[in-house]
Amino acid sequence: MPVQPNVVERLAIYRFDRAPSAIVDVLDAGSFYAVALAHDLDVFATLDRPRSVGELAAEIDADPAALGDLLRVLAANGYVERDGGAFVRAATTERWLTDDGAANLAPWFTFWRDVVFPFWNEYLETAVREGGPPLTLYEWLNDDPDLWPTAQRGFRAVATLLADPVVDEVDLPGGATTLLDLGGGHGRYAVELCERNPGLSAVVFDHPDALAVAETEIGDRGLADRMETRGGDYRTDDIGEGYDAVLLFNVLHGHDEAEVRALFERVHDALAPGGRVVVLDQFRGGGRMNVGRAAVALVSLTYRATLGRGVHDADAVADWLRAAGFGAVERTGLRRDPGSELLQATRE
Ligand SMILES: C[S@@+](CC[C@H](N)C(=O)[O-])C[C@H]1O[C@@H](n2cnc3c(N)ncnc32)[C@H](O)[C@@H]1O
Structure with missing residues (x-):
C-alpha cells in the first residue's frame, strides 16, 4: 500500500x-x-x-x-x-x-509490470500525441503470445474480486441452458455462472492464443463436459447462434461507437428470442470519490494508450442496445467496483 x-x-x-x-x-x-x-x-x-x-x-x-x-x-x-x-x-x-485470503490481486501487479508498463514505455507518448498506439495491446500480445497468460491471469485476478457480486446481479432467462462469454479471456465469470447453474453450458470466446488460462480453469473446476473455448475475432468470425445469454464483460472500452453498435447487432443475432445480453464495463463519470476518480482516470488513459479507445457513456450504450433491437434495459452499479456498471437487456 x-x-x-x-x-x-x-x-x-x-x-x-x-x-x-x-x-x-x-x-x-x-x-x-x-x-x-x-x-x-x-x-x-x-x-x-x-x-x-x-x-x-x-x-x-x-x-x-x-x-x-x-x-x-x-x-x-x-x-x-x-x-x-x-x-x-x-x-x-x-x-x-495471497491465495489464503479473499482475493489474490498479485497477478494484477505482474500484468501491469510485464505487459501494461512495457507497452506504455513503447507507445504512451505516441498515443498521447496521436490519439492512440500504432497497434492495440491485443495485437501486440498476439505477436508475443507467451505474454497472453500473464495478461489473462491479471484480468482473472480482478474477476476473482468481482465475480461474486457481479454474478449475483446477472439475471439469466429462466431455464437458460447456453451462454456465450465474448472476450471471455480467462473464463472466470462463465465458470462461476456454470457452477451456480447446473443446467448451463458455456462457450468462452477470445483470441486463439488468449485461451490457455481459461482451458486450465475449466479443467481444474471439472467443467470440461459443460464448457468449451473457441478462438477467433468476435467482430468478424462466426460466434454461433441460439444462445440464451451473452456476456460482454470489459470489452466495450476497446471499441468506438460504430464497432459497439455492430457488436450489439451480432450479439442480437446470436441470441435466441428472449435471450439476455449482459454488459460489464467502466463508464464515463464513474468513480466519484478520490481513489475511484484516480482509478477511472488511470484506466481511461490506459485504454487510450493500449487500445486507442476509451470508456463510453452508459446512457449512450443503453441507447445503442435499444437501437440493436434489445428492450428492458436495466443498469446496476457495483459497490465493490465504483467505476463499473452492469447493463442487461433482452432480445425482443
Ligand atoms: C479486458 S479483457 C476482459 C476479460 C474478461 N471478459 C473479464 O471481464 O475479465 C478483454 C478481452 O477481450 C478479448 N478481445 C478483445 N478484442 C477481441 C476480439 N476482437 N475478438 C476476440 N476477443 C477479443 C481480449 O483478448 C481480452 O481477453
Whole structure:
C-alpha cells in the first residue's frame, strides 16, 4: 500500500507544501515493483508465520542481505510487519495478495509490470500525441503470445474480486441452458455462472492464443463436459447462434461507437428470442470519490494508450442496445467496483 505519512509529514507535505509531494509517487512506484517481485519470489506465501531473513532466504533461495533490503521496503509500505527479529505478512497482504485470503490481486501487479508498463514505455507518448498506439495491446500480445497468460491471469485476478457480486446481479432467462462469454479471456465469470447453474453450458470466446488460462480453469473446476473455448475475432468470425445469454464483460472500452453498435447487432443475432445480453464495463463519470476518480482516470488513459479507445457513456450504450433491437434495459452499479456498471437487456 502507499506509504502513510505521519502527522508531521502530512502537515509538511500536504498542508504547507514544504516538501515535494511528488516524491511519494516515486516511493509508490518502487513499492509497486517490490510487491510484484515479492509475489514472484513467494515471499508473501512463505511469510504465513514469522521468519527471520536468513530462514526466508534459505526457503525461497535468495541472497539474505538483498532480501533484507526488499523486506524493509515492503515493511515501510505496510506489506510485511516486524515480529521481533523476524518478518511476517500483514493481515491486509494475506487478505488481498495471497491465495489464503479473499482475493489474490498479485497477478494484477505482474500484468501491469510485464505487459501494461512495457507497452506504455513503447507507445504512451505516441498515443498521447496521436490519439492512440500504432497497434492495440491485443495485437501486440498476439505477436508475443507467451505474454497472453500473464495478461489473462491479471484480468482473472480482478474477476476473482468481482465475480461474486457481479454474478449475483446477472439475471439469466429462466431455464437458460447456453451462454456465450465474448472476450471471455480467462473464463472466470462463465465458470462461476456454470457452477451456480447446473443446467448451463458455456462457450468462452477470445483470441486463439488468449485461451490457455481459461482451458486450465475449466479443467481444474471439472467443467470440461459443460464448457468449451473457441478462438477467433468476435467482430468478424462466426460466434454461433441460439444462445440464451451473452456476456460482454470489459470489452466495450476497446471499441468506438460504430464497432459497439455492430457488436450489439451480432450479439442480437446470436441470441435466441428472449435471450439476455449482459454488459460489464467502466463508464464515463464513474468513480466519484478520490481513489475511484484516480482509478477511472488511470484506466481511461490506459485504454487510450493500449487500445486507442476509451470508456463510453452508459446512457449512450443503453441507447445503442435499444437501437440493436434489445428492450428492458436495466443498469446496476457495483459497490465493490465504483467505476463499473452492469447493463442487461433482452432480445425482443
Ligand atoms: C479486458 S479483457 C476482459 C476479460 C474478461 N471478459 C473479464 O471481464 O475479465 C478483454 C478481452 O477481450 C478479448 N478481445 C478483445 N478484442 C477481441 C476480439 N476482437 N475478438 C476476440 N476477443 C477479443 C481480449 O483478448 C481480452 O481477453
